[in-house]
Amino acid sequence: MQLISCPWCGPREEAEYHYGGQAHVAYPHEVGALSDADWAHYLFFRDNPRGPFAERWVHAAGCRRWFNAVRDTGTHEILAVYRIGEPQPELGRQASR
Amino acid sequence: MTGPTAVPEHPEFLWRNPEPKPFYDIVVVGGGGHGLATAYYLARNHGITNVAVLEKGWLAGGNMARNTTIIRSNYLWDESSAIYEHSLKLWEGLEEDLGYPILFSQRGVLNLAHSLQDVRDSVRRVNANRLNGVDAEWVDAAGVKELCPIVNISPDVRYPVLGATYQPRGGIAKHDYVAWGFARRADELGIDLIQNCAVTGLDVIGGKVVGVRTTRGDIATGKVALAAAGHSSVLASMVGLRLPIQSHPLQGLVSELLEPVHPTVVMSNAVHVYVSQAHKGELVMGAGIDSFNGYGQRGAFHIIERQMSAALELFPIFARAHLLRTWAGIVDTTPDASPIVGLTPIENLYLNCGWGTGGFKATPGVGWCFAHTVAHDKPHPYNAPFTLERFTSGALVDEHGAAAVAH
Amino acid sequence: MTAEHVSPSKLPMPLSPLDGWQAAFDALPDVVAVSEITFTAQLNLRVDPSGAAAGAVAKVLGSALPVQPCTSTRSGDFLLLWLGPDEWLILAPEGAGLELETALREAIGDGPGAVTDVSAQRSTLALSGPASRELLAKGCSIDLHPKVSPTGTCVQTLVAQTGIIIVVRDETASDFLLLVRASFAQYFAAWLIDAGVELTGGC
């Protein structure tokens, strides 16, 4: 079981968290003006890379705060965690094996 | 070999190990069950044999080697039950067709209901199945006990068994035998199965795919059929195609060999268990999907622990069975828990992915339909509803919302 | 008894979520002691700790809010538990809730923040004794070693299948407060009692 570092509470077991998928997918402006295809992309299409992935987690059983993490989906290693509103940190790492 | 646990021998010859040729009419990416079945049906049904199947590791070493081999077709929606039922019918003749002992055992599949809403959903599905020509019945708790005497149907447990849907024609098969049966036939028909050959790029000229770059050299081709399960997003991203897919770990496990105790297949979504006893006697079980995206082919252990608790609620006699081996595959999940099989915005590039936990049972059916799609540049009627476009129009085939039965 | 016989001046008996469980707790081995602390006032407080209202809130509470994550502060009769960067749970003596709620709402005024009475939302248990850490370790992944979780530590986490707030009241006495949502309280009590079947006092 992974340890995930909540930016507030520190490292806790994965079971305390809920996963929120890709981070930095903003709700579109002026949704009424979007084409069906663009709206579908917002609704259903998310990146799914093998390697570093900026994603959201919530410390559901802890402080209930959402936060972002960059995690390598190949190794499961968490490379960074940062609070909502903070920019995604630059990472000098390469994609996983 | 003889003895209670003996299974049929594999044949003396399976396949060649050819070097890749510079050109193929069709390149199938992914040497798992779907890729091999697609290749086989391209040759068998459409007479197309200048085909390569490219596998980055060893044939059928991905999800095909990591699933729990449950076969059934009792899905809720017309679109789903049609393609899965097509597949089940193919399963029923597959041993003969492939000339390979795939050990398809139609021992029946029970999907348990534990709440009144489970019962409503189950009855709804049974009625829909029957009207779609799929064998299905609702059995009460006593009926469950009759079909599988080791299930605990006591009303005093935390989530009592209120009944189940039953598909008598469902069952299990032996996954390696299935994959190798397709592979051997495909090889016999002249298709090149190329292992240790990872695709590193797709060449697209003028909106048309024309070639594949691999770790074993560049290959020119007329058409490319992607059948790479959990890795589909990574492949699609090579041509800038984004898919509504997320790849998650899904774990499975097996016990030691045990004297026969479990005559059927039991699935329980409410307590997250599905279990059968395989041919040699081992209990084969699957767990729920890990929540996070992951290509690591491993999941979290608390999922397994929780699954064991649930299993013992249903099957108290499993208490001292032993966990012998655990593993994880990578399942590609879609927003509506239905697959994507069909054309892509790029000409001559075809997509088969998003099967989530349903891929194994669909193997012959999707191989048949995907081969048709690739050969005719047009979906087969059975996979026509499973377009990429449906996510834009909203015409989803929402299997998790409706039936809540995975796997 | 019918409604008209109820004297309006006499309140009915409140019942706590674990009413009737003390005998079972008492039957646990001597190396742990468990009891429910009933009817404390509990308020959920949301306020920006760096905002204008924080000072007024501190005045009401007699102490600044703990801003270090996973800690708590005792202030007179109040226990202030950190629940999040802008969220606290205030424990106050029985009956003090309404007055405190009013005062806190006044302190926050029109600014961002919230005060919610959650007195009956959770059951509060006191757990102490030399085996209390061992008991919790059977279902809790938090490191409750005194060096890691000293007196004042307040963590929200999972024990077995339920969420919980664990407050370290006294690290040397192995004395903990456990707050569990009321609907889970009987499950948690049953879990504790089952966990206590085999306790060594070691670990």
Place this chain on the structure above:
Amino acid sequence: MTRLPTGGLIDRTTVLSFTFDGRPYAGHPGDTLASALLANGVHRVATSVNRGRPRGIMAAGVEEASALVQLEAPFPEPMLSATTIELYEGLVARGLPGRGTLADRPDPGRYDAMHVHCDVLVVGAGPAGLMAALTAARAGSRVALVDDQPMVGGSLLGTRGELSDWSASVLAELTSTPEVLVLSRTTAFGYYDDGFVLALQKRTDHLGAAAPDNAARQRIWRIRAKQVILATGAHERPVVFADNDRPGVMLAQAGRTYLNRYGVLAGNRIVVFTTNDSAYVAAVELAEAGAEVTVVDPRTDLAPFWAAECARVGIAVRPGHLVTGTTGEERVTGVHLAAYPSGGASATVHCDLLLVSGGWNPTVHLFSQAGGKLEYDAELGAFLPVAGLPGAGVLGAGVLGVRVSGAAAGAVSLADCLAGGAAEAVAALSDLGVAARPVASPPVGTDRVETAGLVLWAAPVEISLDGSDLSDTRFVDLQRDATVSDVLRATGAGLRSVEHVKRYTTIGTAHDQGKTSGLIASGITADALGVDIADLGTTTFRPPYTSVSFAALAGRDRGAIFDPVRVTAIHPWHIEHGAQFEDVGQWKRPLCYPRRTASGGLEDLPAVVARETRAARTGVAMMDGSTLGKINVQGVDAGEFLDRIYTNIISTLKPGFVRYAVMCGMDGMILDDGTVMRVADTEFVLTTTTGNAAKVLDWLEELAQTEWPDLRVHLTSVTEQWATIPVVGPLSRQVIAAVAPALDVSNEAFGFMTWRSAKIVGIEARICRISFSGELAYEVNVPSWYGIAVWQALFDAGQPYGITPYGTETMHVLRAEKGYPIIGQDTDGTVTPQDLGMSWVVSKKKLDFVGKRSFSRTENQRPDRKHLVGLLPVDRSVLLDEGAQVLADDDVSQLPVAMLGHVTSSYRSVALGGTFGLALVRSGRDRIGERLFAWQDGEVVPVTVTGPVLYDQEGARRDG
């Protein structure tokens, strides 16, 4: 008897009786079942799975591939290795022919789990592990040391007491050091992410029937370590030759262990077949114990020391030879020798025990699971860890590293193992920022490994096998009866990957998971393909390292505490009053309150529901609605926030008022519904459906925190804060008036969809005039401490009016008669508010809200979407099945049949005078008045389509 008169780590003063294959035997504490059987001269313990060949004991530990037994007493347990069962009084076991048997009765054992945290976890208490643990302990670190044996020492336990005093002193020091946890009988079986190691402790198995009832029989230790040092040793591997499976063919180190640890001389005429120096010590010690020993070694450049030792104790040495086959049935009686490498049979040597050593495989399972890389070492003929995995670092969790020391890292000599253990501990501590000195190694003699071993997977074959010879008896995997020929068949079939060979032959898939066979299979495959084994590799080391019982993994999450049972504050009253319960998620909700009938039985469900609904429609009834999710929403932007969440407008609601509201997902499908009560300008209380409470709160938090962090709004769950009691029916006003005399309950003063504060029996209550039944109704909310008191007060006050408690089934009937949908029953995640005919709840004014954009997608605009409608069976005595499919035609002779939809709800109704249903039907609202057919389990029921509201369509009853 083969037990020597003295020696061994067994307690000879105590005799343990046990039964094997129906025969009584005796052994001692300290024995394993295997050692006790050998002490009794029993070599054959099992029968092979497919070929029915006699099988014996080939090892002394977990790598045993042959001696599988079924335990029968004190409780049946399938498939254990006789070498891992500690002997106890009354043990009953039998040899297995390949498959175990599950008990047919419930397991009385208790199982539990324990979390533990440490700086340094040391796996294995052999010489390297003890040194590592001691070094870390003296540095003041928190240390956990786990070992699968009942006593520390590891490989030292198989020696003549080497370093036994030292081991004892280390153990004493460790156990007396605070912060050090020593776990014996504990097998670390899996490495998971971030320093998480799972270990199984067998706590009472060795006590047999004497195990205390309250003790967990087995415990899963969930160990979270900052640094892991794997000192897991190595497993000796055999060499494959013909008939290598006979009882009496054993690993050399096992023969030595049985002698030294258990005082058992497992044979009198012993052949030791070795390709390396490590087995010579076994030969010498066995000879000194009285056996006649012959050493067969394919090498010709024998170590002078060992040659001299052999001469000293009278061992005949056959250098340049190897064993190609054996004779015997129930036990080996002799071996065939051949010259090496020239081949050619040279002799047969009689023996009753054949010890084999083909070298050592480091135990790298956990390291490999941790992601560690392995590299082939041609000299050792084994895959070794390349390096540790330092600094994989979880943010904020300190440094996490995995290191390997001792024989697991390829160390051969005892001195190297000792020094390596200390050195790895120092390195691990250094990564933790702790400066430590390695503890000094105890003095040891010079190890007698002088000559390089020969890497030999299988003895060359005397006769040519064409790869299909089913009479081949050169077993690679004893449990699977898989032979060299099977491997050659696999490669001949075109297989090039070890994973394929494994699946073709099944080698490595049995109980031992190929601990002794996996590498050999790779070696034979590599030779057959003419490739380097270093490139070919091995199969994956999947967890668990050794088998773990399902019950151990389930732990205490069984039975009553398998999953939380959530109950409301009023639950005791329901029990006391005979309620039958329904599981709704984790909640127990009263389904109904059956009464005793005149005949003494209980009312059946239709009778109860008829009585309960009649009370609600004609008198007064009450239910426990406390399970509804409740969320307090505060903040100056609370109204704006809720406008964005719900499909309808909330911000216009005035304090004192309540509004029904629907929320959708981004996809426009209905997520949940409930009421919104405005408490004050900046405060609302929402209700959610029972099953969706957590999901809705999570969803709102997600939006508040991640999409709209600018909104000043705070969400707090108050689900358990409030007990919620709907009081329903035309006489409900009288009941409320009775309990809240100060409240003006008139319709004028307290209108529909408003709420008031009032005291009920002195308790401040929030009373809402909302109705989920169409009747005049009040929803009483009080702090849940007073839930029962207020419930009782309402019940008492309602007695003059015959107040009737009702359950969820009656609630469902009442709402369905009014066409009110239940989210999750009448919807399934594919249903929009428009589909339910609730366009009125979708604001046209709001610029946007969650899900709005999805309503304009092509699919949402289709005229033939499914609509919620009512269905009246033509025969009103026929009850539709919930889940019946709706058809346009009653002809179902041609499958598949086009289905229009399905029945979502169906009840018998007293108020409607017959049965009725709700259904989602394609273009349903355009079919009102049409005749359709419900198909249920082969029965076709004609129905008439109606609007969903069947009772009191004009809404005349809500004000009483």
